[in-house]
Amino acid sequence: MAWERLGQLASNVTIVTTTVRTAVNISASGNLSVGFYWSDGSQHSSAAFSGLPSRSNVSQYSDKYRYRVKVERTTGAHLGYVEFNPFIGTDREAGSANFSVSTNVNVFLEAEIINTAPTTPGSFTQPIGVLKGGANITVTWGASTDAEGNLITYYPEYRYYQNGVAQSWVSIANNNSLTRALTLTTDKTIDKIEFRVRAFDGTSYSSYRDSLVFTIGHNTIPTLTLNTANNLTLSEAVGQNEILVDGSALDTESNNTVTIKAQFNNGTIRNLNSAISNGSMPIPFSKLFTYSDKKIFDGDTPLTVELAEHVDHTLKVWAEDGQGGISTVAERKFRVIHNRPPVISDNDRDLGTLMESPSIPYQVNDLEGQAITVTEKINGQVIRTFEATPNTDYTLEIPIEMWIPLQLQQHSLTIEAVDTIGAKSIRTFTFTRNEDTILLELKNPFVTDIAASRILVTPDVYVPIGSTIKIEACNNAFDSEPTWEDITGMAMNKRGYTFTNTEKTAEEWGINIRFTLEKGTASQQVRLEGFGGAFD
Structure with missing residues (x-):
């Protein structure tokens, strides 16, 4: 001054x-x-x-x-x-x-x-992003302060870049507002613009506040139509584990390379389609994504991290025209259900003390509708494995050949159900086997051309004090009511026995043998390890 x-x-x-x-x-x-x-x-x-x-x-x-x-x-x-x-x-x-x-x-x-210059105006908050030629934009910055409380007038300016070369600064209206309106040029040689502003208190000017340099695009941004439904729920069940992302994009300018892109949450971006625009024909896109193992997949490639249940996730789809133009981003919300293991009826329980093989009815089901493979086991040994039909009655039983060798102690029966994803459920039943009588008989009798006249049976058996054993044989095994003859004494002494029966009603003669072991008052186990023998 x-x-x-x-x-x-x-x-x-x-x-x-x-x-x-x-x-x-x-x-x-x-x-x-x-x-x-x-x-x-x-x-x-x-x-x-x-x-x-x-x-x-x-x-x-x-x-x-x-x-x-x-x-x-x-x-x-x-x-x-x-x-x-x-x-x-x-x-x-x-x-x-x-x-x-x-x-x-x-x-x-x-x-x-005496005068103190105003503070430098605050940072520019508008415009943002890529600007479009011919558009009406708003330029906004932060306020200055003045130590003496003088009225502040703002002096904003802008300058274009023509083919990358900065041009002269041009003033916009000077007043105390923090916002100015500006219509951008449609000259396609103008590719950038920047702004600056300073404050004046009637005596002194502040320093300039400079904006970023903004790109000016002179093309029309594409538009996008997304057909995918909103608020989908995905699970790993067949028919519920896919999301089809389809629709079309339109660029009213010709010869632009239009690329349609999709992203789930903040995951990997995938291109849905890319084509050259002709200015009038929509560019279709369609891609099927799958949900598995708590993630969204494109084929075998995961596009997301594990997705949480019971919260909204976001699908975003947009089109880019290769000239800096980006369509409005279309969004769809969706939720996921984590895969659940199959459900087996009944409850884990103890069946108590059994003298006969148990028979347990059950059903299996899968909440996602997946195929279920069931494996039945006794003490970890597989009884059978099969593909089960949901909500169908099945029975868990122990085959006789697996039941007979079971010791007189506690045992475990399990039903294991596994879906196609590998989720597994196990139902467990325990029981204690107890026997006072064991009856063993050949499953397949021996066929003879004529009636056998003698038989030798040599059992490998342990019969503790208090228990008994009875060994019987017949030579007309295929009759509806075979003639069983007690050969216990001869067999235990390893001597041959002569049959007394000479008749049959079946077409064939045949030899069969059966053992009846009764525990009685014995405190030890009765054991039949096997037997040998011959007949003529």
Whole structure:
């Protein structure tokens, strides 16, 4: 700011020695005066200003103004200044200066407004992204502040880049608003634009705030139609584990490479289709994605991390035209159900003490409708494996050949159901086997051409005290009611037995053998390890 001359002493002052210094004082009455002093501090002379404007009165001394007394030779040559700012009070020395002259001088009072420039305006918040040629845009920035509370006017400017070369700055309207409207050029040689703004408080300008450099695209962005339904629920069941992403994109400009893209949550982006636009024909897209193992897959490639249940997930689809244009992003919400293992009826339980092979009815089901493979086991040994039909009655039984060798102790029966994903359920039944009588008979009798007359049976058996064994044989095994003959004594003594039966009703003769073991009062197990023998 420039210094403004407020007044001059009515008469010249004569400085008669180089040791004189000058000082500015305020008298008790509030008048401004200038005093000249000898080097020892005694006053040489003084004079007061009169007829000054109101802002030079003591009551107006504030941080809005800065003052100085200017001393000049009467010939106009400048000697020096005494500056003071601010001072309030009376009889106070505000500042002083020595003058190495001996001459007549003029004394002037001058003032200058004190001002702090406004702060730099805040960052630009609009526009954002890629801009389109010919579009009406809004330019917005943050406010400045002014220490003196002066009204702030903003001076925004913009400049284009033509084929990458920056052009001259162009002013937009100057006012105190933080927003300006601007219509972008349609000149296709203009490919970028940037903005700057500074604040003015009526006295001083702030520094400039610069924006980013924005790209200007001169093409029409494509539009997109998405047919995929909203709020789908996916599970790993067949028919429920797929999501078809289909629709079309339209670019009204020709010869643009339009690419349609899809993304699940923040996962891997997949291209759905890419084609050259002709300006009128929609470009179709269709792709089937699958849900498995808690993730979305494109073929064998997972596109997401594991997806949580009971929360919304997002499918996003958009089209890009290769010229910086991007369609509005179409979104669809969906949820997932994690694969659940098959359900087996009944409950894990103990069947108690059994003397006969158990028979347990059950059903299996899969909530996702997947195929179920069932495996039945006794003590970990497979009884049978088959593909089960949901909600169908099945029976868990122990085949006789697996039942007979079971020890008289606790055993475990299991039903294991596995779906096509590998999820598994197991139902467990325990029981304790107990026997007081064991009856063993050949499953397939021996065929003979004629009636056998003798038989030798040599059992490998342990019959503890208190237990009994009975060994029987017949030579007409295929009759509906074979003639069983007790051969226990001969067999236990490893001697041959002569059949007494000579008749049959079946077409063939045949030999069969059966053992009946009764535990009785024995405290040890009765064991039949096997037997040998012959017949003729």
